[in-house]
Amino acid sequence: MTLHYDVDAVVLDIEGTTSATGFVVDVLYPYSRSRFGALLSERSDDPDVARAVAQVREEIGEPDADDVRIEKALNAWLDEDRKATPLKTLQGVIWSEGFARGDLVSHFYDDVVPALRAWHAAGVRLYVYSSGSVAAQRAWFASSPEGDLLPLVSGLYDTENAGAKQEPESYGRIAEATGFAPERLLFLSDRPGELDAARAAGWQAVGIRRPGEPYYEQGVGDHAQAGTFDEITVSRSTT
Structure with a gap:
């Protein structure tokens, strides 16, 4: 009909x-997980990254959280498939670059x-x-x-x-x-x-x-x- x-x-x-949800979970999630650490250490001055990091600190209630703690929180949210805005922001930065490089095709x-x-x-x-x-x-x-x-x-x-x-x-x-x-x-x-x-x-x-x-x-x-x-x-x- x-x-x-x-x-x-x-x-x-x-x-x-x-x-397919499976593509996102099986391809994109691991791709972002493997790159959170480098993004946090190398791109802290990027406005989108800085805003997302501040949002993570606010959500976990730890205003002084360092990169290691931030990455741990992001991975935990990824494991929960939590739709946290700062997680989605940082994934977006990573995926955009991956698509631009040709590492990823949707x-x-x-x-x-x-x-x-x-x-x-x-x-x-x-x-x-x-x-x-x-x-x-x-x-x-x-x-x-x-x-x-x-x-x-x-x-x-x-x-x-x-x-x-x-x-x-x-x-x-x-x-x-x-x-x-x-x-x-x-x-x-x-x-x-x-x-x-x-x-x-x-x-x-x-x-x-x-x-x-x-x-x-x-x-x-x-x-x-x-x-x-x-x-x-x-x-x-x-x-």
């Missing part, structure tokens, strides 16, 4: 939605890129809202197996510039930033809590359920659902 939506924009989650499910191109060609705006930092999102879309996809994307949102993904207020901020009415926005995600928050903010929402993904068995509650982007048709009325 195909789902049809008349909207102005589609907002995309990444992990479990456009891309993953997209086969059905995703053709759908994004079709929706973009139909005049629908595309945005990304992920727990990964904006820097990581930019590198991810710029370094796909099919080349640079950033020209398809009108804006990037994360937990720092929009807020937590399971809070309706975050979706209100994104709607305001895009200039589109909430009911003209469609959010695609595999996480029921995020879909609930988007709907509470007045958005339309579809749960993406891909076999093998962490939330597949749990399902998406009472939301409309699709197994691939092929099952979703998006258009933008001009009336």
